[in-house]
Amino acid sequence: MPVLFYISSAIAIIATIMVITRYEPIHALLYLVVSFMAVSMIFLSVGAPFVAVLEVILYAGAIIVLFIFVVMMLNLGSVTAVQEKQWLKPKVWVGPSVLTLLLLVELIILLFRGSNTDMSMPPVEVKRVSLTLYREYIIAVELAGFLLMAGVVGAAHIGKHTKKHLHRFLQEEKPTIADLPDNRSEIPIEKDKKELAEPVV
Amino acid sequence: MTSLQFYGLLPFIVLAIASVVVILLIAFKQSHTLIQVTGFGMMCLVIFSMWYVRDRLPVDVPPLFVVDGFAAVFTGLIVFCVLVVGLLSFIYFEEREENPKEYYILLFLSTLGAATLTISRHFISFFLGLEILSVSLYALIAYLRTRNNAVEAGMKYLVLAALSSAFLLFGMALIYMETGTMDFATIARTISTSYSPLFITGMGMMVVAIGFKLALVPFHLWAADVYQGAPSPVTSFIATVSKIGVFAVLLRFAQAVQLQKYPSALYIFAGLAIVSMIIGNVLALQQQNIKRLLAYSSIAHFGYLLVAFLPGNAAGVQAAIFYLSAYSITLLAAFGCITMLSTKEKDAESPDFYRGLFWQNPILAAVLTVVMLSLAGIPLTGGFMGKFMVLTSGVQQQLWFPVIVLVVTSVLGLYYYLRIISLLFAEAPAAGLREKNLHPFFNFVTYTALVVLALLLLGIGILPGLLIDGIRQFL
Numbered sequence: 001m002p003v004l005f006y007i008s009s010a011i012a013i014i015a016t017i018m019v020i021t022r023y024e025p026i027h028a029l030l031y032l033v034v035s036f037m038a039v040s041m042i043f044l045s046v047g048a049p050f051v052a053v054l055e056v057i058l059y060a061g062a063i064i065v066l067f068i069f070v071v072m073m074l075n076l077g078s079v080t081a082v083q084e085k086q087w088l089k090p091k092v093w094v095g096p097s098v099l100t101l102l103l104l105v106e107l108i109i110l111l112f113r114g115s116n117t118d119m120s121m122p123p124v125e126v127k128r129v130s131l132t133l134y135r136e137y138i139i140a141v142e143l144a145g146f147l148l149m150a151g152v153v154g155a156a157h158i159g160k161h162t163k164k165h166l167h168r169f170l171q172e173e174k175p176t177i178a179d180l181p182d183n184r185s186e187i188p189i190e191k192d193k194k195e196l197a198e199p200v201v
Numbered sequence: 202m203t204s205l206q207f208y209g210l211l212p213f214i215v216l217a218i219a220s221v222v223v224i225l226l227i228a229f230k231q232s233h234t235l236i237q238v239t240g241f242g243m244m245c246l247v248i249f250s251m252w253y254v255r256d257r258l259p260v261d262v263p264p265l266f267v268v269d270g271f272a273a274v275f276t277g278l279i280v281f282c283v284l285v286v287g288l289l290s291f292i293y294f295e296e297r298e299e300n301p302k303e304y305y306i307l308l309f310l311s312t313l314g315a316a317t318l319t320i321s322r323h324f325i326s327f328f329l330g331l332e333i334l335s336v337s338l339y340a341l342i343a344y345l346r347t348r349n350n351a352v353e354a355g356m357k358y359l360v361l362a363a364l365s366s367a368f369l370l371f372g373m374a375l376i377y378m379e380t381g382t383m384d385f386a387t388i389a390r391t392i393s394t395s396y397s398p399l400f401i402t403g404m405g406m407m408v409v410a411i412g413f414k415l416a417l418v419p420f421h422l423w424a425a426d427v428y429q430g431a432p433s434p435v436t437s438f439i440a441t442v443s444k445i446g447v448f449a450v451l452l453r454f455a456q457a458v459q460l461q462k463y464p465s466a467l468y469i470f471a472g473l474a475i476v477s478m479i480i481g482n483v484l485a486l487q488q489q490n491i492k493r494l495l496a497y498s499s500i501a502h503f504g505y506l507l508v509a510f511l512p513g514n515a516a517g518v519q520a521a522i523f524y525l526s527a528y529s530i531t532l533l534a535a536f537g538c539i540t541m542l543s544t545k546e547k548d549a550e551s552p553d554f555y556r557g558l559f560w561q562n563p564i565l566a567a568v569l570t571v572v573m574l575s576l577a578g579i580p581l582t583g584g585f586m587g588k589f590m591v592l593t594s595g596v597q598q599q600l601w602f603p604v605i606v607l608v609v610t611s612v613l614g615l616y617y618y619l620r621i622i623s624l625l626f627a628e629a630p631a632a633g634l635r636e637k638n639l640h641p642f643f644n645f646v647t648y649t650a651l652v653v654l655a656l657l658l659l660g661i662g663i664l665p666g667l668l669i670d671g672i673r674q675f676l
Contacts, residue, residue: 136264139210143317143329146217150310150333153224154340157303158355 012038209260219243270675311337315446354430372406385457428496437536461513477504527583557629
């Protein structure tokens with residue numbers, strides 16, 4: 001389906017450009033979801049339904065939920081409730097919604113076409129994917145495991161808090177990063193640094 | 202997996218187990234010395250198992266790997282470098298603010314990545330190896346996470362390496378689109394009949410990624426900052442292990458598809474080599490910071506190395522391996538000296554640390570002198586023999602222009618290497634405070650290792666035949 005392919009590619013590109021130009025992380029994440037779904041649509045339109053589903057489950061599902069979770073954790077405090085109200089203006093959600101609607105229309109068109117006569121190649125079955133992964137390329141899967149281990153150990157080290165910090169309920173009230181309106185999108189490393197720079201109580 | 206394949210992969214399995222063992226050790230007993238000694242033992246085990254399976258090579262492990270003598274040489278070199286880097290790390294991290302335990306996990310994981318590169322004959326293993334290497338390096342570079350320099354260097358490396366990975370993947374995808382396969386040998390068979398612009402574009406994009414990893418000139422912008430910001434042992438790791446791994450896979454890919462047969466590829470690599478040699482040396486001329494100076498000099502050295510890569514014959518490969526070995530020993534010794542001179546607060550990078558070093562610490566000054574002479578390519582050192590072999594292989598193929606540039610820029614390089622040597626023997630300032638020797642055993646071992654490295658450098662400079670015969674035996 002060349003037409004559907006090009007439409008979803010265009011959506012993917014637009015959404016990704018929006019991701020990197022947004023100021024608020026949450027807005028960027030909304031577009032990121034759209035971008036992932038557009039990529040998944042591309043896979044579907046070229047006859048790879050399994051990869052398309054994986055794309056939605058893993059990226060649009062799990063990874064984005066993690067992202068949003070982290071962003072929510074960074075925004076602790078009562079100020080954020082007001083902010084969230086501000087964020088939910090129509091101009092924020094209209095863009096992603098329109099793009100998503102376009103993708104939905106594409107999906108419906110694809111579904112109602114029924115047969116995959118338009119596709120240039122036969123769809124790849126789940127069974128073949130799993131057999132290839134766990135038979136021929138088993139070492140690659142194991143190496144990917146080591147790759148994840150490197151990522152986890154590295155992130156755990158970089159993101160680790162120093163031990164002398166008390167639990168946040170036990171700490172004395174002091175202005176934290178989350179309360180400052182301009183620093184909402186600070187990444188954790190810098191937050192750490194700022195706290196270290198303050199005189200230790 | 203047959204038992205033969207298992208034996209072939211044994212060294213790499215041991216290498217992978219090393220990182221798991223370190224994690225388990227951290228869970229049970231958090232002793233830096235224990236982890237250090239175990240890690241050392243595991244690396245020795247890797248070399249031993251490589252020696253053990255040596256007679257069974259080459260072993261083909263389709264579709265991803267082939268373990269042959271070529272891989273054995275490069276893996277041996279990598280593991281040797283990691284042994285030294287690990288040794289340097291003890292003193293360095295024992296005195297620093299960060300808990301050094303995760304460091305060894307990441308170190309061994311990135312070694313695994315580099316070793317995977319040396320045996321890969323497929324784009325998937327190539328990419329996975331490269332990613333394991335880079336992902337561990339992001340964290341290693343920013344390991345001292347309270348220092349601004351380190352975080353900046355880590356961030357810079359992260360962004361640029363991710364970008365270069367994107368280039369690599371795109372290039373691979375284009376080549377896959379053209380040939381329908383990701384296996385080096387099959388690609389070679391397919392393109393021998395049809396040779397299209399799509400393949401050239403894909404190759405070009407892969408060159409960008411490889412150029413980034415080797416810090417060749419248009420892609421060298423990260424080198425100085427990362428070399429400076431990373432902890433000294435990690436810098437020596439980047440300068441040796443990561444580059445050896447990437448160069449190994451480049452060499453294997455080039456051999457498989459006979460890259461040098463295509464004039465366009467030859468021109469691109471010749472251009473990269475020439476520009477790297479010139480710009481690397483010119484940038485180093487006025488550099489005062491010794492870590493940055495070594496970064497620029499490493500750019501130039503990989504330009505020299507590419508001259509040996511250009512002919513694409515057996516002599517070129519031997520010259521390249523010899524050059525890489527001499528270069529790795531040199532840089533390990535250099536960063537060893539920097540590590541030993543570094544104080545708790547900052548790394549020994551400003552020239553003040555080295556002024557009149559000979560009168561305070563003659564051993565380190567002597568080692569550094571040998572290192573600088575070898576980097577400059579003065580006879581009787583390994584660096585000279587390496588350069589000589591590179592020149593021979595270039596002259597045999599009548600690559601006049603790169604060879605002339607090599608000679609001229611080597612002369613240029615003399616200036617800044619000799620400047621450091623003159624600094625070492627300069628008038629001594631008022632005697633600095635000698636820090637207390639906290640770890641007499643490890644201090645002694647590190648000094649011994651540095652002296653051995655320097656002797657090795659002189660050894661392969663005087664009797665290069667031993668090393669060349671060793672390399673030939675494996676290839």
